[in-house]
Amino acid sequence: MSTLTLKNIVKEFTSGSGASASTTQVIKGVDLEVKDQEFVVFVGPSGCGKSTLMRMIAGLENATSGDILIDGKRMNDIGPAERGLAMVFQSYALYPHMTVGENMGFSLKLAGVSKEERAEKVNAAAEVLQLGPLLDRKPKALSGGQRQRVAIGRAIVRNPSIFLFDEPLSNLDAALRVQMRIELARLHAELKATMIYVTHDQVEAMTMADKIVVLQGGVVEQVGSPMELYHHPRNRFVAGFIGSPKMNFLDITVTGVAGEGVTVRLPDGSERLIPVVSQTEDGASVIVGDSLTLGVRPEHLMLDAQGPFSGQVQVIERLGGVTSLYLATPDGSGDAPIGGLKSDEQSDSGWILMADGDVNSRVGDSIRYGFDTERAHLFTREGLALQNLNRHPLTSLTRQDNSLSSASAAQEARA
């Protein structure tokens, strides 16, 4: 049993000294509940405070205010070693002058564990990670993936209540990353441990997490299961951050508000009913004439000769299975987001349409396209979402439901 609770955590850094000192608030009141055996992923743009938050949980950094509870016990004033956590660093942080075995057994040695017991535990961890033949090597003689495994092994040996990972896979190549991702998921199931994981990688976040925490500027924007964040983002930031390529945005006006949804007028003059509530979560109501932002994911746009949008194809990226068409914003306000990834500055300019791999459009073609109104999103000027009337059926899905063992268990239960 190991749970983690953060209560109104604030972190301020003071730079300079004396009269010229200035403080910056980096974490601005974070509340979070992590359940036993949960896999929680922190995502957010660079500099939003993910590492800082994790280091406070680890005890490497003091919280300016707020409470950190592990298994219900307040841990603010307890040192990093006594919290019973283990952290895997992005840089691996292996001790270069110790062998792999010594690296993994270091914490036990400091704790005064006997040599035999130490060897036993190190071997057990090495077994799990297939590090057996490497135990006598120095870290320098290991590949990146092996080093990463040693770093994880060092954490396992301590038998921590919670594992902390700060971008552990970002230094590995793509193939190795996929392999380690699967290995970590397996490890999580095997060790039945609570894990907190920081990443920049969408795929890692979506595939590994039971719960994703989206941070921005030291504030938690939304907490939820991957499917919940994808289908029901709380605000425009989360909508844009989760999903790749990014969601397309367009300014539109409201022409009707009814029980079954909000009707909006599109640039070509046509109107569409989007099935969303007419109130934001803070109680503000949408009325006719309001200007809102329509959000549609690239995968929910489709080529359609009768569609409401039209535009010229500016760039085409063919991946075989799918084809991305880069278009100007339908109201003509922005050019295609060349380069594939829309950076933050130009996040609103240009649209991307994900079409079937077999479309034969060419650069310069004028196309008409439409969108799936059921899956469209509406955001107020303040960026808050109008929630869809129908909850997506997969939002409560946990990661365990995606793995084979639980599927077969469910089948057995049904039989």
Next chain:
Amino acid sequence: MRTRASGRTVGGLRTLSLQAPAVSLLLMWMLVPLVMTLWFSFQRYNLMMPSVSGFAGVDNYYYLLTDPSLWTAMGNTLLLVGWVLVATVVGGTLLAVLLQQEFFGRGVARLFVIAPFFIMPTVSALVWKNMMMHPVNGILAWVAGLFGLPAIDWFASLPLTSIVIIVTWQWLPFAVLILLTAIQSLDDDQVEAARMDGAGPVAIFFYITLPHLKRAISVVVMIEMIFLLTIFAEIFVTTSGGPGLASTNLAYLIYIRALLDFDVGGASAGGVIAIILANIVAFFLVRTVAKNLEN
């Protein structure tokens, strides 16, 4: 004619002519004094007795090696080098760790620690002799007086120790400088990982910091050793090698022979022995250091 593609034209007439000025300068600089020293060491050559001259065979060496003062001087040399090395490495490591911490006035403190390095040996020896260790006017005597203790006549009763203290004071900044730079290259993540593993400050020092400093320490030892074998000014200014031979090292013994006894032949023989000694030390040292630097 070797081809350019091989990348080596060493030995070609043209390259040789280009290297010639540098090589001949080096030869002159190094070989001429060496050969002259060797030559004199086999000569009867005493400035007080210009009439006695000619080939002496190994007499100079015989007299030197059977002279107990040579062995005293060698012992003193090793003691001096050894103690200064121990003091500067241990003190330097501790000071470097200390100066690495965040505290108010760290910049100024660093400057003060480094400062003695910029003072020339003669001056620092004079300062120590007349202001610090002087049995009447010295600060150390005054401090001893505060505690009601008798003043120590440093250079009379603890001559070699006094020299060790002075030289340590001069060389400590060098060790601190090198070790501080090395400590700054220690990965923060490693220290934090160790903290998570349950290491306190002492464990971090012995298990993380010290192994990280191993290379830098061997560099400090090597460089200091080269300079410490030839300490002269400090002895000359303070004890003049005395009382008796209590603080005479090899360099000072050669000086005594050559310029106080005017025995150029004997002094040259001493010089040759010093060269051999330095080479033996350098051989072992360079080998261990090179091995250290490799991994």
